[in-house]
Amino acid sequence: MRKKAIIYLHIGYWTLVYIQVLLVGVGTGVLGTYFDWKLFTGIVMPVKFLQMACSILFFYMNYLLLIPFFLKKGNIFKYLSALIAVILILTPLYYVTEQHVYPLLGWKSYELDLDFSSALMVTISSCFIHIFLGLLLSYLMDWRTIRTEKELAEKEQLKTELAFLKSQINPHFLFNTINDIYALSQQQSEQAPGALLKLSELLRYMLRESDGTYVPLAKEIAYLENVIELQKIGQKGFSYVNFRVDGEPAGQMIAPLILINFLENAFKHGVFTQEQEPIEILVHIDKNAMYFHIENKINTFKKDKTGGIGLANVKRRLALIYPKKHELLIEEKKATFIVDLKINLT
Template identity: 70%
Template sequence: MKKTTINYLHVGYWLLVLVQTLLVSLGTGVLGTTFDWRLFSQIVLPVKFLQVLSSAIFFYINYLFLIPVFLKKGNVIKYLPSLIATLLIFTPLYYFLEQRLYPMIGWKSYDADLNFWFAVMITLSSNFINIFLAILLSYLMDWRTMRIQKEIIEKEQFKTELAFLKSQVNPHYLFNTINDIYALTQQQSAEAPNALLKLSELLRYMLRESDDQFVPLSKEIIYLENVIELQKIGQKGLSFVNFEVVGEVNKLKIAPLILINFVENAFKHGTFNKKNNPINILIIIHEQLLHFQISNQINHVKKDKTGGIGLVNVKRRLSLIYPEKHELTIHQLENEFIVDLKIALYD
């Protein structure tokens, strides 16, 4: 809630108090049996306005000064005398209003003249509820501020963690790809320009598009296609990948770089240089549900015992971005690694 909104609520509250006191006056027959606009505008309205104004002034002295300076700092012993002192300071004001000003404009609240202690009791009774309202509101606003600060800290931690996890997208893949393209240029291969173009598109996506919280699913798929094509170029044609997309992707969005770890993991730990043992990647879109499946034969020769960091990162990102909106199942069989991921996407 914005500060201006809170200020409007304060003004609205005191206007309601004023309206309530005016209605009480009308209900008690102050104006007689018939409504007298002159009596209402020249006597009742000014009197009730001054009464509410004096209560509001006392309220904010307590709310903005006494409570923060004394009560919230644990100085209850100082707060109570300060509150009593404020009541005593306001007593002459109430006395002046009731005994001098109001009678001058034709209003008299009490038949008998006020003495000092009776004026003290009027001051206390007029502000008794406001004292507790000020304390309650002050602590509620503190709770609100603490909650907002906690949310800000959590959001910053969320962004920081996501940025860190996103930065962990395997840099070794880029280095390997650059080395592969360098080798192609040394061989003066005709595939070198195309590979360099795909690498530039890949880098552009990683550096620019992935800054957004969500990107079009179609762009994420193009990114995966470029990764696969570059891998095939690096393997000099000895790379077999079946990549299929089923369903409408144009209207949906996904967190960027959320699928690439699974693809890189398949290339890193799998065997895919035989036509009968390819990496199989299938993306199925049904309404707003993405079903991603990838499987590969495990390469026991080059199995990395220190691997798995990428999968840990992507699991964490999924839990942060899609809490209770995703389902990830990983099966590691003797010779096959299978990933099955379902995500409820945003449009």
């Protein structure tokens, strides 16, 4: 809550207290048997305002000075001593206003003259509720501050963790691609310019466009297509991937680089160099949901020692970004690795 809002709440509270005091005064018949507007505005309103001003003075002395400087620092004795001192200081003020100031305005709170001991008892009784309110508000504000700081810390931790997880995208693919493009340029291949363009688009997406929490789904799909095309170049054309998109991705947003781990996993541990056993990928968009399906034949002869963090990475990111808004099923069936992912994009 902003400071301005807190100030407005304080002003609103004391305004309501003032209105309540005025209504009580009218209800108890201080104006006599009929309502006298002149008497109300000329005497009752200023007198009640002065009475409330004493309460406000005590409340904020306790709330802003005594509680933070003594009580919250663990010195209860000093706090109680200071509280008694403030009450003793306010008692003469209350006594003077009751005996000398209010009569000048035409107001007398008591039929008999008020002595100092009576003034002290009245001051203590009127201050008691404000002592309690000051303590309650002070510790409530502390609780609110602690909760806000905790939420900010959790958000920063989440942000840091997501950035770290995103940075774990496998760099080996990029290094291999650069080497492949270099080889193509050495051979003066016509594929080299196109491959270089796709790599620049891929890097631009990874380093710039994926900085936000969400990106257009169409760009995420285009990123996957570029990765597949570059992989085909690296395999000298012997890379078979059936990539299909159903539905309209325009207008839909998704967390960036959330699908690439599944594709990398298929390239690392799957068979994709045989036309009869391609990697099958389907992206289906249905209203506000996206369904992602990928399956590949498991390569039992290929062991990638650098693997192991890809799927754990994406599971963690999905849990952080789409809590209770995604369904992930990973299974093996007859030497086939299958991933089915549903994400609610709303």
